[in-house]
Amino acid sequence: MQSPNSKKLFTRAQEVMVGGVNSPVRSFKDVGGAPLVMQSGKGATLYDADGNGYTDYCLSWGASILGHAHRNVVLAAKKTAEKGLSFGTTTQPEIEMAEYIVRYIPSMERVRFVNSGTEATMSAIRLARGVTGRDMVVKFDGCYHGHVDDLLTKAGSGVAQLAQSSSLGIPQSHIDNTLSLPYNNTNLLRETLTKYNNKIACVIVEPVAGNMGVVVPQIEFLKILRLLTEQFKIILIFDEIITGFRFHKGGVQSEFGITPDLTCLGKIISGGFPVGCYGGKKSLMKALAPLGGVYQAGTFSGNPVVMKTGLAALKYMNDERYKWLNLRCEQFAQEINHFFQEENIAMHLSYYKSMMSLRFRHEPVMNYADAQAAAGGKRYAALFHFLLNKGIYWPPADLEASFVSMMHTKKDLGHLAAAIKEYCKKERG
Numbered sequence: 001m002q003s004p005n006s007k008k009l010f011t012r013a014q015e016v017m018v019g020g021v022n023s024p025v026r027s028f029k030d031v032g033g034a035p036l037v038m039q040s041g042k043g044a045t046l047y048d049a050d051g052n053g054y055t056d057y058c059l060s061w062g063a064s065i066l067g068h069a070h071r072n073v074v075l076a077a078k079k080t081a082e083k084g085l086s087f088g089t090t091t092q093p094e095i096e097m098a099e100y101i102v103r104y105i106p107s108m109e110r111v112r113f114v115n116s117g118t119e120a121t122m123s124a125i126r127l128a129r130g131v132t133g134r135d136m137v138v139k140f141d142g143c144y145h146g147h148v149d150d151l152l153t154k155a156g157s158g159v160a161q162l163a164q165s166s167s168l169g170i171p172q173s174h175i176d177n178t179l180s181l182p183y184n185n186t187n188l189l190r191e192t193l194t195k196y197n198n199k200i201a202c203v204i205v206e207p208v209a210g211n212m213g214v215v216v217p218q219i220e221f222l223k224i225l226r227l228l229t230e231q232f233k234i235i236l237i238f239d240e241i242i243t244g245f246r247f248h249k250g251g252v253q254s255e256f257g258i259t260p261d262l263t264c265l266g267k268i269i270s271g272g273f274p275v276g277c278y279g280g281k282k283s284l285m286k287a288l289a290p291l292g293g294v295y296q297a298g299t300f301s302g303n304p305v306v307m308k309t310g311l312a313a314l315k316y317m318n319d320e321r322y323k324w325l326n327l328r329c330e331q332f333a334q335e336i337n338h339f340f341q342e343e344n345i346a347m348h349l350s351y352y353k354s355m356m357s358l359r360f361r362h363e364p365v366m367n368y369a370d371a372q373a374a375a376g377g378k379r380y381a382a383l384f385h386f387l388l389n390k391g392i393y394w395p396p397a398d399l400e401a402s403f404v405s406m407m408h409t410k411k412d413l414g415h416l417a418a419a420i421k422e423y424c425k426k427e428r429g
């Protein structure tokens with residue numbers, strides 16, 4: 001597809017914004033080529049500055065569960081905006097949203113809204129440290145929780161180790177308190193938590209990982225994690241910023257029957273605006289200001305337009321719609337995996353309900369080391385551009401999750417399946 005306007009706009013963007021983007025992945029660094037500048041979206045389709053349409057499986061990195069410009073969402077935003085945008089006080093929409101979340105995620109007895117996922121995880125960790133009086137944080141290799149100083153670490157090597165920073169500008173003292181462990185490795189988890197038990201404030205985990213591509217947890221791993229954190233009085237934080245309200249009303253925690261101490265939400269809960277939220281038991285959350293001594297604040301937190309728009313999106317999704325959405329993606333994944341097997345192509349789709357990732361090997365992916373070994377690299381980049389030329393927008397980076405929205409039709413997924421099959425046959429020659 002030709003995209004001269006995108007090219008012109010991106011040149012302009014580079015003159016005034018760092019690298020032409022406000023988030024690095026948008027630069028197409030992983031896949032090469034000129035980044036597209038999008039100008040609108042409707043339903044499952046994104047339109048670039050040249051008017052080319054792309055069926056969108058990136059969906060603002062999982063946020064747009066109703067696709068783009070859904071009528072209910074746009075109406076809620078407009079109606080609320082007409083009454084004023086920001087008051088810097090408590091408003092009814094944020095009370096309604098908090099009631100809604102507390103109802104569907106019972107472990108979140110009290111919540112606090114913030115403006116991004118990063119802010120939510122950063123604040124949850126501060127709260128955990130404040131409550132426990134401990135400094136150490138445990139995370140898992142390949143899980144991403146936003147650009148929090150303490151969590152921007154390089155993956156470990158399969159043994160428990162003090163993490164290294166993956167970004168310049170992070171004081172060593174932050175990273176000295178972070179341990180990064182392999183996902184799904186129960187033995188190492190047990191060893192590490194036992195060794196450092198009275199130093200660790202919290203463990204933060206994506207209960208279904210999305211940021212090393214989709215990795216489904218072994219339930220035993222999460223159960224042991226809960227057991228050990230309870231035993232050592234370590235705060236367990238579930239980062240449900242992707243998974244919250246994606247598969248059903250609530251968090252993935254209820255599917256697994258595991259209750260974390262704190263939960264972080266974002267993305268879907270705003271219908272497309274910037275948002276974050278964290279919450280947990282009353283007894284824990286009361287440590288936050290103004291009730292307690294852990295400080296956290298925000299001018300725009302709980303913004304009424306964001307809250308009303310998010311509520312419209314969340315309320316549109318009922319059990320039947322979730323079931324339909326999950327099934328649609330699962331059926332697609334099964335079809336593609338069947339194709340890979342039949343054709344003896346060393347690839348598979350790892351998926352969980354309505355999120356999925358392409359892997360360039362047969363064997364399942366259980367952790368970040370597996371995800372790296374199963375990365376496509378140049379093959380992923382070639383596939384990405386092949387799909388783009390067919391009018392399909394897949395995430396512009398390997399090791400990311402793709403998503404299906406309520407607006408994707410069977411025909412859309414059929415088109416995607418045909419394109420992937422065509423690419424694989426062409427690649428094989």
Ligand SMILES: Cc1ncc(COP(=O)(O)O)c(C=O)c1O
Nearest residue numbers: 116117118144145146239241242
């Ligand atoms: C699981 C998870 N946590 C946290 C974040 C950070 O959220 P934000 O980009 O809104 O800061 C992301 C973003 O992709 C995420 O996927």
